[in-house]
Amino acid sequence: MGSLLDNLNEQQREAVVHGEGPLLVSAGAGSGKTRVLTYRIAHLLASGAADSAEITAVTFTNKAAREMRERVEELLGRPLYGGFVGTFHRWALEVLRRWPRAAGLPDRFGIADTDDQRAMMLRALKDLELDPKELPPRMVLSRISGMVNRGTDREAFVDRATSSSDETIGRLWERYEKLKTVSAVVDFDDMLVRALRAVRKDTKVRDAVARRARFLLVDEFQDTNSLQMDLLTIILDGRGNITAVGDEDQSIYRWRGAELANILSFETFFPGAQVVALEENYRSTEPILTVAGGLIAANRGRRGKKLFTSREGGEAVRLHIAADERGEARWVADHIESKVGNSQLKEMAVLMRTNAQTRPFEEELTRRRVPYRVVGGLRFWQRAEIKDALAYLRLAVRPGDLLSFERVINVPARGIGAATIDVLRRAARDLGLNLPEAARQLPEGLSPRARLSLEKFFLVLDEAPGRREELAPGDFVGWLLEASGLFAMYEGEAEDRVARRENLQQLAAAVAEAAARGQGLEELLDSVALLEENEDQGAPGGVALMTLHSAKGLEFDVVFLAGLEDGLLPHANSRDEPEGLEEERRLAYVGMTRARKWLALTGARSRFLFGQRQPTRLSRFLDELPTEAVDDVSEPVASWSAQPGVGSEVRPRPTRSGGATPARRRGGPAPATVTDADGTGWRPGDRVRHQRFGSGVILACQGTGAQLKLVVFFDRAGRKTLVPTIARLEKV
């Protein structure tokens, strides 16, 4: 263990060997935050100060939790038994699953995801005869969530409501709560609220949780909201034995209720706290730190760390403003290709403010056949066919699951429409049953067709428990997909049908895999609801495209921070409020500090937005950067603004021969291409190999550039249509 401590600098060591009592590690970007956290846990265990069953470490993302556990186990050389390492929501959910009654929940309850929430709120609006167009469900929900996360409950909100719109929200809130109760589900916020209620109400629960959290460690402390803070405080019960690690400059979840005050006033919340600041950065080169540091210095709400590095040198930060978003994408792609020799593609990332910004980059990279992966974005678990299948699985686990029942009662279409549902709903009310139970009675008033359909539907659901016992989990899913008719729903060779069938197969595979890891179906469903296993879409080793929010906690050799325009970064919805603007600045700061060796800031002078091309204004953040560390390699304005019709459409411009590209400036070589220059390289008749489908022969090539698709006949898997860059095809 002594040798372990040798790997740490003085401040890191101070934090690691800290005994009991509150400790705040104010850790700048790249200063070894995770290292301190993991070493501290390892040290507590190795020195005998704590047993692993007394450690609770809480993070915000599943990824961070997994990484922490892995690194601790690596240090210890053994698995970490007992204790808890996971997200706040997972922590809360475990309390609810173990003590549902203390939390005011039925023994079996489900989790309402965002779609479920929206559906319930829509229903609430309809029940109250309100117009969803004037009062969008999403808005109402975010309003309510905002209150909840600030620790305001419904009663308090209703009491204080003065405006009529607040009163309406209050009524909707009540109705929404009712719908959740009837459906026996909790939403994300409920997990925290109800866990808090359970530990407040029942000292046995609190003691059990506290025993397991004799040493409580919290990562990303700057993102905690008051609800989470309450939870922590109660578990600590005055002992104050908390290790909080965070960086106020990286607080980017204000919209979710994060209270910067929790970290800024840590010493007030936890008197006598020791504070350790980690300011030596081990990640980035000096120019990158200078630029990022220059930017964040404009913020007022901070403890005021100043990062430094003992390493010297490094390339200046590039700034490139292109004529439009396609030019921006081209410039980025040029530099990705030119850097392939020095860094792997997976060590490069394009970061942006909104998910919608990825498109031009995807198109450009696809055109050049540069593999990329979109992190976040369209998620596997949110696809309609997967959600339908999950609903069937939920019903197999929890037959009374109302939301799932309603979701699939007519999927695949079996002739049960609004009229039938109405009959069932009325019957449910009259009989005092919930919808699935009432439907099971096959009440009067059903058309013969509907009656027959319902009978068949229940036949499948009733057979499920038995099948579940006799079949392996993966096979059970396969059976359910067949029996329910979900699989048959997507028969045919149309591309999207094939894709959907594949997704369903992947689901069965995922369940089988989870089972192999010892995870049961119930746990898997919980995990899915908490958005775990949220895989990246696209080529595994490719360039990463993601939002700034998803980028937090990651690092790359090469980073492009795209869309430095007023309205995007800072975003239009946040820039007009001082605190909102500061958060936008922090977002930009987070993006910059992801870069190890090379950083570029890019933007466009016009952008296609809301269906039309619009001129943009450059981000005000650019004015705040220390000029000496930035190398402006923007496309010269003259090369585009002199031409008539600027901004009306994307024009061919004198690309590589025209603008002052960095390569020209530095006299460097022209960007190398990842694949062969122009010839697509794919011809009908070629034999190819695919990771999953095995070998096959190309039947046809459709489209060109971004649209290039190959129709391949695989020896084993039959006919498939593939996008070659994404499918990772190999020539044989």
Added chain:
DNA sequence: GCTTGCGGTATTTTT
């Protein structure tokens, strides 16, 4: 009850 087509509207970030 289901499918199709039209028109309107939206684009912040996520556990």
Added chain:
DNA sequence: TACCGCAAGC
């Protein structure tokens, strides 16, 4: 531009 919701027709 792209998607979603709704209305009308089958």
